[in-house]
Amino acid sequence: MEVRLAHMTFIEVEQAITERRIVIVPTGATEAHGPHMPTDTDTHQAEHMAVRLAERVNAVVAPAIPYGISKTFEHFKGTVSLSIPLYQELVYEVGAALIKQGFTHLVLLNGNRPNGTSNDAVARRLIDDLDERFDFKVTAVSYWEPGAAQIHALRKSKVGGMGHGCEYETSFQLATRPELVHMERLKGVYAPLVGWDLVAPGEPSRTYARRPNPTTNHASIFGDPHTASAEAGKAFIDAAVDGLVRMIEGLQLSYGERRK
Numbered sequence: 001m002e003v004r005l006a007h008m009t010f011i012e013v014e015q016a017i018t019e020r021r022i023v024i025v026p027t028g029a030t031e032a033h034g035p036h037m038p039t040d041t042d043t044h045q046a047e048h049m050a051v052r053l054a055e056r057v058n059a060v061v062a063p064a065i066p067y068g069i070s071k072t073f074e075h076f077k078g079t080v081s082l083s084i085p086l087y088q089e090l091v092y093e094v095g096a097a098l099i100k101q102g103f104t105h106l107v108l109l110n111g112n113r114p115n116g117t118s119n120d121a122v123a124r125r126l127i128d129d130l131d132e133r134f135d136f137k138v139t140a141v142s143y144w145e146p147g148a149a150q151i152h153a154l155r156k157s158k159v160g161g162m163g164h165g166c167e168y169e170t171s172f173q174l175a176t177r178p179e180l181v182h183m184e185r186l187k188g189v190y191a192p193l194v195g196w197d198l199v200a201p202g203e204p205s206r207t208y209a210r211r212p213n214p215t216t217n218h219a220s221i222f223g224d225p226h227t228a229s230a231e232a233g234k235a236f237i238d239a240a241v242d243g244l245v246r247m248i249e250g251l252q253l254s255y256g257e258r259r260k
C-alpha cells in the first residue's frame with residue numbers, strides 16, 4: 001500500500017480520503033546537529049517515523065516541512081530558520097488545505113522540539129476556524145512523546161543526555177543513515193548534559209536560555225552523543241513507533257472509529 005501522498009496521483013488521494021485514512025504532516029528543521037550529523041536530521045527523523053507509523057495504521061504521509069523554528073542554532077552555518085509567525089502560517093495553510101479536501105484526521109508529527117508548541121497552537125486554530133464547515137480532528141505530537149517511558153528505559157546516558165545531536169538522535173541516524181554520521185569527529189568534543197531531556201523528562205519545564213555560539217566552543221549539541229549506537233537507535237525507533245501506534249489506536253477507539 002502506497003503511503004506517500006507525493007507518490008500518488010489525485011485519484012489515489014481521493015481514494016484515501018474516501019477510505020478515511022489519516023493524513024500525517026511531518027514537521028522538521030534545517031539546523032546544525034553537531035559536527036557529526038547532517039542538517040536535515042530532524043526532517044529525516046519526522047518523515048521516517050511518519051512512514052513507519054503510516055505503514056502500521058494505514059495512513060497517508062504528506063511531504064515533510066523541511067524548515068522549522070531553529071533560531072536556537074542560527075549562529076551555526078547551515079541553519080535556516082523560519083520566524084515563528086511564518087512557520088505557524090505555513091503549517092496552518094498545509095493543514096487547512098488537507099482538511100478542506102476531506103481528510104478527517106490530521107496528525108502533525110513533529111521532529112524538532114521548538115516546533116511542538118507552535119504545532120499545538122496551529123491545531124487549536126484549525127479547529128476554531130474550520131470545525132463549523134468540516135468534521136475533523138487534529139493531533140499534534142512530537143514523535144518521541146508517546147513512547148517516551150519505553151525509550152527512557154533503553155537509554156545509556158545520564159539525565160540530560162537526550163536533547164539535540166544527543167544519544168537519541170545520533171543513535172537514530174546511526175540506525176538509519178550511518179553513511180551520513182561522522183562519529184570520529186566527536187573525539188574531544190565538549191557536549192555538556194542539559195538540564196532537561198528530550199524524552200521522559202523527570203520534571204518537565206519550558207525554560208529558555210541564552211543560545212549557543214560556535215565562538216564559545218559550543219558544538220551545537222545538547223546531550224551525550226558518545227553513548228550512541230546503531231543498535232540503540234533501532235530499539236529507540238521501534239519503541240517510538242509502538243508508542244505512536246498505541247496513541248493512534250487509542251484515539252480511534254475513543255472516537256468510536258475502528259479500522260478495517
Ligand SMILES: [Zn+2]
Binds near residue numbers: 042111112164165169
Ligand atoms: Zn534534532
